[in-house]
Amino acid sequence: MYPIVLLSVLGIVVLFLGFMKSKSVLLPATLLFLVLALASNFIDWNQGKVLYFYEMLAVNNLTLAFNAIVLVSAFMIVAMTRGFQDQEEAQPAEYYGIMLFSLVGAFMIIGYEHLIMLFVGIEILSVSMYILTGSDKSNLRSNEAALKYFLMGAFATGIMLFGIALLYGATGSFNLTDIQSYVSIQGRGVSYILYAGLLLLLIGMLFKVSAAPFHFWTPDVYDGAPTIFTTFMSTIVKTAGFAAIFRLLSHSFTPIYSFWWITLAAITVLTLLVGNIIAVYQNSFKRMLAYSSISHAGYLLIAVTSLSPQTENAILFYSLAYSIATISAFGVLMLVSKKKALEGQVDESYAAFNGLAAQNPLLAFVLAVSMLSLAGIPLTAGFWGKFFVFGSAVERGLVWMLVVAVLMSAVGIYYYFRAIIAAYLKEGDIGKIRIAPFYRIILVVATAMTILFGLAPGIFEKLL
Amino acid sequence: MYTLLLIVLPALAALLTLGLGGRPGHARQIALAGALAELIVAVVVWTQFDPAQGFQFGFAFDWIASAGISFSAGIDGISMLLIVLTTFLVPLIVLSTFGHSYSKEASFYALILFMESALVGVFVATDAFLFYLFFEAALIPVYFLAAIWGGENRIRITFKFFLYTLFGSLFMLVALVYLYFQTPGQHSSALTALYALNLSPAAQGWVFWAFFLAFAIKMPVFPFHTWQPDTYTESPTPATMLLAGIMLKMGVYGLIRLLLPIAPVGLAEWGWVAIVLSVTGIVYGSIIAIQQRDMKRLIAYSSFAHVGLMAAGVFSNTLNGLQGALIQMLAHGINVVGLFFIVEIIFSRTKTRYLDHLGGITQRTPHLTVYFMILLLGSVALPLTSGFVGEFLLLAGVFEHNPWLGAVAGLTIILGAVYMLRMFQKAMFGPRSQAAETFRDLSLSERAVLVPLVIMVFWIGLYPATFLKLTEPAVSQLLRIVNG
Structure with missing residues (x-):
């Protein structure tokens, strides 16, 4: 609850700070606010389940942990913006303000207890993203992406609202606990309206986390948006979205598991196939990461579909590992493509990394570790993420799904390694890239976390 | 610790x-x-x-x-x-x-x-x-x-x-x-x-x-x-x-x-497929090795053939087969590293690994010839060298499991001798090739690598008990788990 209040207020403060002459105060202020939010987040730690806002929002250790992942990711991403100083038409105050507001939306959908809260949260998050996607106003692709995202997103929101309405019609309540008691009393005898409502609601939410076949917006939007906001979307929206889906299904709809698991299983498999196979054919690294984010949605969906005691941990750990690795991958991409852009060529393909290791060993190493982690190679956090996800599937007896996932992770290794090969084995002339000290710290910390969680995933458990 | x-x-x-x-x-x-x-x-x-x-x-x-x-x-x-x-x-x-x-x-x-x-x-x-x-x-x-x-x-x-x-x-x-x-x-x-x-x-x-x-x-x-x-x-x-x-x-x-201790029933049911594949690999790898002209590639195929025999020995699920596989792992590791090193020595001096371009190296290099020959004989399983003990036990193990497969696997010894001796003959004997004109014999550091390898070849060949006794209790223990 506290970070929601805090960031709502501080977001406005950031907007007002924008009136000051010196823009240089914005970045430190935003970072400070994020740290404050992170600290306030833990006020409710170990208090058990606490309800706020007329029982519309619930807080427990799980939601707080998700909040923390979102906040840490946001901190890293904001730190990498470097005050938007090298973008001409940038409006840093607005960007930071919107980012903070969007986090409020994320917290709401992580801890919602009431479907209206879910809806409002998703809208806050989405509208912020529409704006940020189109923030590069003079760029045609950015504008196209924003429009596309907005149109598709509005449509998905409509479907979701329809679903919520049907659920209300069937159960007479927006409250998750009420819905849960209705479903468990009725069992499989619930009215068909509820089934339809659940499916529509799920479709709306799956759209937000870009699961196939609702993923068509993802590559264009990720590709067109400024890279920094792509990073924001692919980590924070995804983490929060999965927390929301998991909350909905685990909280209210376990009694009718046998109804929805087949649908979700089909979507899971489709998402894995689409994400991984199309990623193989990409030449643009950024677009590859877009498809890779689809494929990771697939792995996370495995955990949700299996809904075993392991799932909670699996989603948490996976989101964390995925977010850190994605942030460092995009972080390296931004530096490299900026350097290329200064030399007059826009290049976000794999070839942009050619010869990276020769003069920029740190960047090459950061890139390599993040790719290894996304590919799920042992001794990185990504491996344990996959491991816990696979574990939850086996616990539910979904071994066949595991086999699909494993085949697809073999495919994944192919496209992730292309970046490593470009950086280490191909010849190329990039030249020395200057990295701002703070930026460097973020990259090093992210890489260190990936390796640390890879060596000792037990640490994570101790933190919880 | x-x-x-x-x-x-x-x-x-x-x-x-x-x-x-x-x-x-x-x-x-x-x-x-x-x-x-x-x-x-x-x-x-x-x-x-x-x-x-x-x-x-x-x-x-x-x-x-x-x-x-x-x-x-x-x-x-x-x-x-x-x-x-x-x-x-x-x-x-x-x-x-x-x-x-x-x-x-x-x-x-x-x-x-x-x-x-x-x-x-x-x-x-x-x-x-x-x-x-x-x-x-x-x-x-x-x-x-x-x-x-x-x-x-x-x-x-x-x-x-x-x-x-x-x-x-x-x-x-x-x-x-x-x-x-x-x-x-x-x-x-x-x-x-x-x-x-x-x-x-x-x-x-x-x-x-x-x-x-x-x-x-x-x-x-x-x-x-x-x-x-x-x-x-x-x-x-x-x-x-x-x-x-x-x-x-x-x-x-x-x-x-x-595999063995966790899936013994699976082994009993499907082990035969695995052995047939392994034995196929032995013969197949050996025949391809005979055709090779690149020395490194030839040894690569020989290694493929040898590992087939090790796998067959393991799948035979007998004490002999397992013990043979273990000692052969040791022997093969030593031989193959030695042979690859010798190829590297030849390549570094002549800039070629092709048998057609080589020949007559012996005339200038008594030391190299001797070391090469010993490692090679170890690899073709001549008695008193490292390869013999392992291959003998492995073949015995496969034979216990199925005599016919044992007989086919036994081809490895004959075929192995064919490709290895062919390589030796083409590279080392014959008229002196252009590439061998200025061939230097082994340097000190090269000898420092080869001497320990050759000592091991003889150690395993002459007194394998050192290593067999090391592994035997563990292998028997394992077989007790496998065969319940």
Whole structure:
């Protein structure tokens, strides 16, 4: 609850700070606010389940942990913006303000207890993203992406609202606990309206986390948006979205598991196939990461579909590992493509990394570790993420799904390694890239976390 | 805690090499010192090791405590043998590079040492997930060794190798995760817990195939070998030595440590397919080896044929077969590293590995000829050399299992002699070729590599009991688990 209040207020403060002459105060202020939010987040730690806002929002250790992942990711991403100083038409105050507001939306959908809260949260998050996607106003692709995202997103929101309405019609309540008691009393005898409502609601939410076949917006939007906001979307929206889906299904709809698991299983498999196979054919690294984010949605969906005691941990750990690795991958991409852009060529393909290791060993190493982690190679956090996800599937007896996932992770290794090969084995002339000290710290910390969680995933458990 | 030291020491030496190996020539000295230190520790462990006692010098830390996954390792007879092999070969591999200067030296030697760390880890792990972790971790250094310092087509070929072997081990991961969740109560991934499982025959069949795929690709067993000849040929020789000398043994070790005891019923049901594939590989690999003109490729195929016999011996599920496989792992590691080194020596002087361009080298190089001949005879299993003991036991094991297959597998001795002697004849004898005109005999550092190898060839050949006694209690113990 506290970070929601805090960031709502501080977001406005950031907007007002924008009136000051010196823009240089914005970045430190935003970072400070994020740290404050992170600290306030833990006020409710170990208090058990606490309800706020007329029982519309619930807080427990799980939601707080998700909040923390979102906040840490946001901190890293904001730190990498470097005050938007090298973008001409940038409006840093607005960007930071919107980012903070969007986090409020994320917290709401992580801890919602009431479907209206879910809806409002998703809208806050989405509208912020529409704006940020189109923030590069003079760029045609950015504008196209924003429009596309907005149109598709509005449509998905409509479907979701329809679903919520049907659920209300069937159960007479927006409250998750009420819905849960209705479903468990009725069992499989619930009215068909509820089934339809659940499916529509799920479709709306799956759209937000870009699961196939609702993923068509993802590559264009990720590709067109400024890279920094792509990073924001692919980590924070995804983490929060999965927390929301998991909350909905685990909280209210376990009694009718046998109804929805087949649908979700089909979507899971489709998402894995689409994400991984199309990623193989990409030449643009950024677009590859877009498809890779689809494929990771697939792995996370495995955990949700299996809904075993392991799932909670699996989603948490996976989101964390995925977010850190994605942030460092995009972080390296931004530096490299900026350097290329200064030399007059826009290049976000794999070839942009050619010869990276020769003069920029740190960047090459950061890139390599993040790719290894996304590919799920042992001794990185990504491996344990996959491991816990696979574990939850086996616990539910979904071994066949595991086999699909494993085949697809073999495919994944192919496209992730292309970046490593470009950086280490191909010849190329990039030249020395200057990295701002703070930026460097973020990259090093992210890489260190990936390796640390890879060596000792037990640490994570101790933190919880 | 010796076990932990064995795992950590090479990694520390690798970091040291990276940190201090800036000046040319420094890195290799630090790496050699590190590898020798590891060897000394291994020898100390060996002298204190008691084969009759099962796992020793072990340690266990909680890793993911709530999930029953621990970081635990220990050494039994089978592990001890492979540790001896690894720690004995790595210093020699490092030493073998002294005549050659590699770009980015520090990274090169550091990768070799990281590889050693992971290999030792595989051989001592007593937790299934720890085993998997090291099994995969060993792949990454050798991939970079081959992909950065390899030949012309290195990027494409090593990528295939990497994907292929990783693909196989993912199936092992599936099997391990599955097995882990079958363990009762608070799950555990300790090997002993997995051995104790009572799986249904159908489940054992799946587990058998998942493990088989992982290890068969690693070794490789026919028909999963297509990555191997190209990779061995294109890799820089030290990487080839690591691949053929030690990494291949990870596959055989995995069969012995995981597949046999965890899926004995699967083995009883499907083992025959695996043996037929292995035996096919022996004959197939040998016949292709006869056709080769590139010496490195020829030895690559010979290695493929030899590992087929080891696999067949393991699948025969007999004491002879297993003991033979173990001693052959040792012998093959030594022979193949020696042979690859000799090819490297010839290549560094003549700039060619093609048999057509070579010939008449003997006339100028009495020392090289003798060492080459001894290693070669070891490889073709002449009695009193290292290869004989292993192949004899292996063939005996396969024969016990099925006489017909034993007879076909026996072709390896004849075919092996054909391709090896053909290579020797074409390269060393005959009229002196242009390439051999200015051939220098062995340098001191080259001899320093070959002498220990040759001593081992005779040691294993003349007194194999040293090694057989080391492994026998562990193997009998294992067979008791397998045959219930």
